């Protein structure tokens with residue numbers, strides 16, 4: 001037998017598999033609402049003008065291609081922490097936030113998982129919302145943590161199951177780790193309100209849980225980076241020590257550049273230095289040091305007042321276009337087509353995704369009959385809709401549910 005004859009075929013990735021099917025479809029009306037990448041009003045990938053400008057300025061400097069340090073471009077990581085924690089953050093002012101560059105959000109989550117598995121002394125259990133981004137479970141399982149779930153989404157109301165969430169966090173063993181989506185929850189598009197975040201913070205305190213925030217969409221949810229950082233900043237101001245994974249894939253459109261950061265708030269600069277030394281020991285044998293180009297771009301934008309202002313308005317432009325698609329889809333379904341069912345959640349959900357409530361057979365029919373592709377759980381990327389395809393999409397949904 002050959003060496004690999006016993007290797008079983010693994011299942012295709014549930015999200016990236018949707019794109020494969022879309023690419024193979026030859027119908028001109030086809031729509032891909034599977035992958036979470038922003039598309040402009042013509043359905044095309046969008047390179048932010050602020051990113052183009054930052055790249056032009058960088059290339060004029062003819063920079064070298066030397067290795068970065070293990071924890072990445074120091075100026076970038078400081079700017080990333082400032083963006084997330086805000087200038088008023090106590091641990092930031094005290095210099096007690098340990099931060100490293102990461103291979104986008106995924107890499108940040110993985111560094112965090114590996115660091116907690118090795119050094120968090122109190123528990124090896126991490127609670128994820130049900131449902132959560134599909135990659136969370138394998139990331140934390142492969143990091144050496146035990147993955148459990150807390151209730152999050154209520155299918156009946158297509159909203160937050162806040163009672164279930166509170167009950168499950170109250171019942172979790174003390175000092176367990178809890179993963180929280182900072183904003184624009186993926187896949188549901190359902191976020192806690194600010195009052196609910198305050199209650200979650202109280203429960204986390206009462207049960208001595210360790211909060212790990214995944215912030216992959218800062219600015220993308222509301223159009224304002226500080227508004228979207230509310231949960232993170234509230235927890236820090238309440239005295240929690242947190243872990244934070246940041247991604248610049250969505251808010252800067254730097255998907256393939258793999259720009260992110262992982263940080264931990266610590267008690268003082270000495271503790272920070274020790275934590276930092278251990279982050280390096282996690283990273284060095286994994287990928288040695290992070291990529292250079294994207295971090296330089298993000299750093300140019302974050303570090304230059306005019307470019308930063310321009311970028312914030314471009315983030316808002318993306319968020320606003322998505323919000324306008326929510327309104328158009330809602331009104332097409334409820335007013336124009338009188339599609340059976342309640343569609344208010346399309347408008348109230350937040351961020352890139354909408355959990356439509358479409359069932360697996362309906363999503364299958366949409367792909368086969370209408371050439372419309374989405375994940376089997378009925379999640380659609382709102383950014384895949386535009387003036388040119390939204391009517392066809394609404395009609396296809398209408399046909400699928402009737």
Ligand code: PMP
Nearest residue numbers: 036104105106133186216247249
């Ligand atoms: N967390 C969540 C919730 C996400 O939706 C994503 C992107 N789909 C990520 C993390 C990480 O993405 P990336 O590694 O591309 O930054």
